[in-house]
Amino acid sequence: MMRTKILFLLIFFTSFFSLANQIKSKEIDKLLTQYHQLKQFNGVALISHKGKVLLKKGYGKANFEWDINHTVEGKFKIASITKQFTAMLILQLVEKKKLKLDEKLIEYYPSYRADTGSTITIRQLLNHTSGLGNFFHLDGYKAVEARNHYTLDEFISKFCSEDLNFEPGTQFRYSNAGYTILGKVIEQVTGKPYSEVLTEQILNPLNMNNSGFNQQHSVINNRVAGYERLLNRLEHPSFIDMSVPFSAGSIYSTAMDLYRWDRGLAENKILSKPLTKILYQVTEHRNYAAGWLVDNYPEERFGKPLTRVHHGGMIPGFNANISRVLEDDTLVVLLDNTGGAPMTPITEKVLSIIYDKAYEQPELRLSQKLYNMIIEQGTSASIAWYKTLIAHDEGFSERQLIRFAYELVDANEKQAATAFLTLNAVLNPNSKRAQHALKSITSL
Template structure:
C-alpha cells in the first residue's frame, strides 16, 4: 500500500515537473512571439524567425507577407536571400579544402589564380581574404556601383577584372576593411581548385550532407518554390526592391535559405560533419582584426544585467529588399535566426530583446513611430484632427517621436505634391523640437513651395540663429533676397575642397560600412548593401538625408583631417572609423 502511494506521488511529481518545464519553455516562446508581433505591427519586421534554446527549437514562425502582391504569407519554410550570411558558407568550403590539403591559409592568390596581377596577388593570402584584411577595394563601394554595374550578369573571371588591377588601400594584414571583393575571389579560388562551379561545390560539400534542401544559389532564372519577394519600406507602404543580378554577390552574398535550414546548419557546426579537425574549428572562430574571424563576427556581449558577458558568434546580411541575421551563443546552444524581406529592419535590436527573454532579462519593446501614424492621418483627416491625435500620441508610452522620421515624412509628402499635408507634419515637428535648426530649415522649404515668402524667411532666419553653421539656411535666404552675413567657416555649395575631405569609407561595424563619394558640389552616402543617397548640408560638417531618417556628422582630428563620421539614426549615434 505504501509502495502504491509512493508510486502515485512520484507520477504526480513527474507530471508536474514535465508540465512546469513545458510551460516555462512555452512562456519564453510566447514572450518572443508577442515581442516580434509588436515589431510587425509597427512595420519594423516582415519575415521569418527561429529561436533555439539549448539546441531545441522553441519558436519558428513567419510574419507578414512573402509576396505582397498575391497576399502570400511568410512561413518557417519561406526562402529568403541571405546576403552576407553567405560568407560563412564560403569560409567553410575554404576550411574543408584546407583540411583536404588542396589549399593553404598562408597561400597567396597567385598560387591558385596565376593570371591575377602579381604585384598585389603575390602578397595577399587566403587568410587575408577571409578576414577582410587584404586591402583590395570592395566593389560594392565603387561610385555608382548600383546604378551602373549591379544589373548586368558577369562570369566570375570577368568580374574579378573589375577590381584586380586596382591599387591596394593598405598593406595586407595591417587593417580591417569589410570587403566583398575578397570573398568574391574566394569563390573563384574554390572553383579553380575543385574544377566545379561554386554552387555545385556548396551543394556537394554542405547542403546535401546536412539535408539542407531549401538552401541554394539564388539565381533569377530557376523556379524556386516558396521564394520571398524583396521590398523596401516607404512611409505609405512598400515598393518592390530594385533588381540585382545575382552573379554579382556570388560567394560574398548569393545564397537563399530558410530559418529551418539555418537551424540545421547551426546544429552541424557543433559536430564533426563538416570539419573533422578541432584545430580547424578553432581557427575558423578565432577573430583577427575588428572581432572578425572566418565569415563570422566573434566577441563577447552583455545581456541585460547578467554578471558575465556571453560569447556571441553572428553575422548579418543585407541585399536588395532583404536583411538577415544569424546569432549563436555556443555556451548555451542558443540560436536566433531573423530573415526579413522588407530591408532595413532593426534586427540587432530584435535579437537583443530575444536574448533578454531567453536569459530572463528586461526587454525594451518596440514602439509605434508617430511619424507614420501622422502621415496616415494628414492624408485622410483634417489638419485639426491630426493635431489632436498628435498630442495624444506624444503623451502615450507606446509611441515614439523621432525628429528625423517626421522630417522624412514631410519631404515625402512634398515630393508627392501634397504641400498642405507636408506643412502640417513639418509644423508639428517644429513645435515638438523647437531647439532644432533643421525643423525650421525644412518648414522654411515648405513655405517656399507654398509661396509664403515672409514665413519662409522667418523660418530660415530662425534656423541659422539656432545653428550659425547651417549652410542651407544661408543659401535659401540669399535665394529669397535677404542680405545676411555668412560666417567664414560655413561651407558653401561651391566649397568642393571641403567636400572632398569627407570622401572615403567609414566602418561602423565588422559587416557594415558607409562609402562617401562626391560629384561636383554634391555629396553622397552608400551603406553596405543599400542604394546611394544624396547628403544635404546642414552645416559645415553635418548632413542629412531626405529619403531615410538619418543624419551624418563628420569629425575632424587635431590635425584637421577627417578620421570618422557619426551616423545619427533610430535614436542612436553610431561612430564609424575611416578605413579608406
C-alpha cells in the same frame, strides 16, 4: 522507492522547463508581433535554445500582390550570410590539405594580378584585412553595373582587382571583392563550380534541401518576393543581377535550413572542432573572424558571460540575420522581405527574454514619427518637435537626417525635406555634406 523518486523528479523538472519554454515562446511571439504591427518586421523567425526550437513562425506577407502569408517554408535571399558558407568551404579545403590559410592568393589563383596577389593571404581575405575595397561603394555601381550580368572572370577583372587601400594585414575594411575572390579560389582548387561545391560539401550533408545558389533565371518553389518599405508605401526593389554578389551574397535559404546549418556547426558535422574554432577567431583590427562577427557580452548583460557570433545580410528587397550564442546553443534567425528590419535590437530583445532580463518595448522609428506628424500636423509642428529632441541629444546624426530627407522626397514631401535639410545646414554650418544635400533636394 528511490527509483520512483528519481523518476518523479525527472518528470517534474522536464515539465517545469517545458512550461518555462512555452512562456518564453509566447513572449517572443508577442515581441515579434509588435515589431510586425509597427511595420518593422515582415518575415520569418526561428528561435532555438539549447538546440531545441522555441518558435518558428511567419509574420506578414511573402507576396503582397497575391496576399500570400509567410510560412516557415519560404525561401529568402540571405545576402552576406553567404560569406560564412564560403568561409566553411575554404576551411574544409584546409582540412583536406588542399589549401593553406597563410599562403599567398597567387598560389591558388595564378591569373590574378601578381603585384597584389603575391601579398594577400587567404586568411586576410576571410577576415577582411586584405586591403581590397568594396565594389558596392563604387560610383554608379548600384545604379548601373549591379544590373549587368558578368562571368566570374569578367567581374573579378573589372571590380575585384583594384589597387589595395592599405598594406595587407594592417587594417580592417569590409570587402565583398575579397569574398568573391574566395569563391574563385574554391573553383580553382576543386575544379568545380562554386554552386556545386556548396551543394556537395554543405547543403547535402546537412539536409539543407531548401537552400541553394541563386541563379537569376531559375524557377524556385516557395521563393519569397522582396520589397522596399518607404515611409508611406511599399515598392519593388532595385534590380540586381545575382551573378554580382556570387560567393559574397548569392545564397537563398529558409529558417529551418539555417537551423540545420546551426546544428551542423554545433555538432561538428562537416568540419573538425579545431578548424571550426577558426571561424570565430577575430583579428586585432575588428571583431570579425571568418564569415562571422563575434560579440562578447559581460555577465551583467544576460546574467552570465556570453559569446554571440552573428552576421547580417542585406540585398535589395531583403535583410537577414543569424545569431548564435555558443555557450548555450541558442539561435536567432530573422528573415525579412521588406528591407531594413532592426535586426540587432530584435535579436537582443529575444535574448533578453530567453535569459529573463528586462528590455525596452518596441516603438515607431523616429523617421516614421516625424513623417506621421508632418501628415497630421504639418511640417512646422514636426520641425518644432524635432528641435526639442535635438535639445535632449535625441535627434538624428547628420547622415541619418539627410537620409530622412531623401525618404521624405520619396514620400512626395519635398517641402518638408527642404525644411529639414535647411535646419541641418544651420546645425552644421561648416558641413559640405549638408550644403550639397540641400542643393540636391532643392534642384529636384
